[in-house]
Amino acid sequence: MSDRYLDFANSGIGHWLTGALGLPQPVPIDRDPARLAKSALVADAGGGRLGGLLTCELERLGIAHAGGGSADALIVDATGCTTVAATGTLYRIFHENLRGVRANGRIVLLAHDPDQAPDEGAAAIWRGLEGFLRSLAKEARRAIAAQLVYLPVVGEPALASTLAFLLSGRSAYVSGQAIRVGVTAAGSTSRKRIVLVTGASRGIGAAIAENFARAGAHVVGLDIPAAQQALAEQAARLGGSALALDITAPDAPARIVEDARARGGYDVIVHNAGITRDKTIARMDQDRWNSVMEVNLAAPIRVTAALLNAGQIRSGGRIVAVSSLSGIAGNVGQTNYAFSKAGVIGWIQRLARDVAPAGITANAVAPGFIETQMTAAVPFTIREAGRRMNAMGQGGQPEDVAETIAWLADPGSAGISGEIVRVCGQSLLGA
Numbered sequence: 505m506s507d508r509y510l511d512f513a514n515s516g517i518g519h520w521l522t523g524a525l526g527l528p529q530p531v532p533i534d535r536d537p538a539r540l541a542k543s544a545l546v547a548d549a550g551g552g553r554l555g556g557l558l559t560c561e562l563e564r565l566g567i568a569h570a571g572g573g574s575a576d577a578l579i580v581d582a583t584g585c586t587t588v589a590a591t592g593t594l595y596r597i598f599h600e601n602l603r604g605v606r607a608n609g610r611i612v613l614l615a616h617d618p619d620q621a622p623d624e625g626a627a628a629i630w631r632g633l634e635g636f637l638r639s640l641a642k643e644a645r646r647a648i649a650a651q652l653v654y655l656p657v658v659g660e661p662a663l664a665s666t667l668a669f670l671l672s673g674r675s676a677y678v679s680g681q682a683i684r685v686g687v688t689a690a691g692s693t694s695r696k697r698i699v700l701v702t703g704a705s706r707g708i709g710a711a712i713a714e715n716f717a718r719a720g721a722h723v724v725g726l727d728i729p730a731a732q733q734a735l736a737e738q739a740a741r742l743g744g745s746a747l748a749l750d751i752t753a754p755d756a757p758a759r760i761v762e763d764a765r766a767r768g769g770y771d772v773i774v775h776n777a778g779i780t781r782d783k784t785i786a787r788m789d790q791d792r793w794n795s796v797m798e799v800n801l802a803a804p805i806r807v808t809a810a811l812l813n814a815g816q817i818r819s820g821g822r823i824v825a826v827s828s829l830s831g832i833a834g835n836v837g838q839t840n841y842a843f844s845k846a847g848v849i850g851w852i853q854r855l856a857r858d859v860a861p862a863g864i865t866a867n868a869v870a871p872g873f874i875e876t877q878m879t880a881a882v883p884f885t886i887r888e889a890g891r892r893m894n895a896m897g898q899g900g901q902p903e904d905v906a907e908t909i910a911w912l913a914d915p916g917s918a919g920i921s922g923e924i925v926r927v928c929g930q931s932l933l934g935a
Contacts, residue, residue, distance in 0.1 A: 514529075528892055530892075553581075553584065572604075575605060578612075580612070587626075610649055612667070613650070613653070614652075617630070622657075641679050651679070660687060665914045688919040700747075704776070725739060728749075761810050771820075782838055800841070804848070824912050826871065870928070873928070874900045
């Protein structure tokens with residue numbers, strides 16, 4: 505869907521006029537998944553312990569160290585920043601180098617997990633970095649994405665897949681996030697992965713299916729029987745399979761387990777299927793409440809439990825659920841939807857603990873305003889507000905969600921579990 509304001513603000517006369525009127529001037533996002541930062545300025549905020557690890561990871565990615573001036577990325581090791589006095593070094597690094605980060609660049613701030621801090625002072629500083637980073641991300645502008653990555657105090661973190669994602673075009677619409685990465689050794693597989701994607705026939709689900717298929721996975725696309733033709737066409741195009749069923753049906757878990765067993769189990773489960781039935785709660789009938797709760801929350805819980813009980817999620821498997829910014833910030837007329845999507849967050853955070861012994865991870869993504877057929881039908885003023893009320897000043901694309909899910913589902917992301925990653929361009933709501 506065309507964003508006419510974005511196009512106008514980046515035209516000659518449009519750029520001048522929006523600047524003169526003090527209107528937003530969003531920079532077009534470069535989403536090229538093959539685009540990786542070519543150079544990075546790496547700085548230590550004082551006593552950091554990641555210097556050797558970062559050098560090795562950047563060499564592996566082919567990213568050159570910038571000696572100064574401009575760079576595609578600014579990476580700051582704040583693991584040694586544990587006192588208020590030490591934050592002065594952090595201030596100077598960003599004060600002197602923020603303007604040198606190129607448009608569509610990346611900022612990655614690394615610190616230890618405040619829950620593992622040795623004392624109250626260190627906990628305060630490392631937690632304080634979240635407020636700092638989110639403010640910084642809003643100031644950076646120019647389609648620059650900035651993230652805070654929390655690492656364990658003990659052990660070498662499994663950082664490879666996360667750095668590869670955050671320093672690439674794949675993370676273009678993810679910004680202002682605090683992500684925890686553990687020490688779990690990265691997994692690997694030489695066989696073709698089997699990926700189940702629910703709600704796969706269109707929009708975000710279709711983008712997710714296509715992304716996994718491009719990476720060489722066999723995608724089982726699941727959607728309602730009414731979407732059977734679209735599913736069949738998708739399966740033929742992607743070399744995958746179609747599973748047409750109502751995920752809320754009493755026999756749905758058993759049928760999905762049967763499909764998984766026939767394939768030797770699933771490697772990745774993506775719970776993307778979801779519906780909205782909006783009304784303020786005073787005007788909402790029971791059917792609207794029940795249907796949203798069943799599709800968005802109850803069905804994913806039942807299906808996942810059935811697959812786990814049957815042993816049909818392979819060791820090293822990945823479970824990724826699609827929540828929503830509405831589940832974090834709430835929205836008028838969406839008490840049912842917000843409840844269900846907040847429920848997904850609570851479920852995933854607990855599930856991550858339960859499946860860890862099996863080497864399985866569970867994470868969620870929370871999209872903000874994504875340009876789909878559904879948002880195209882939203883009234884103009886509401887659509888424009890959704891597009892502009894984030895640090896990027898524009899809407900996201902289905903592939904932004906798909907790329908984030910692909911990162912969380914990567915075999916190398918074994919150290920990431922129980923995380924809720926917002927794909928919202930750093931929305932001003934619920935930040």
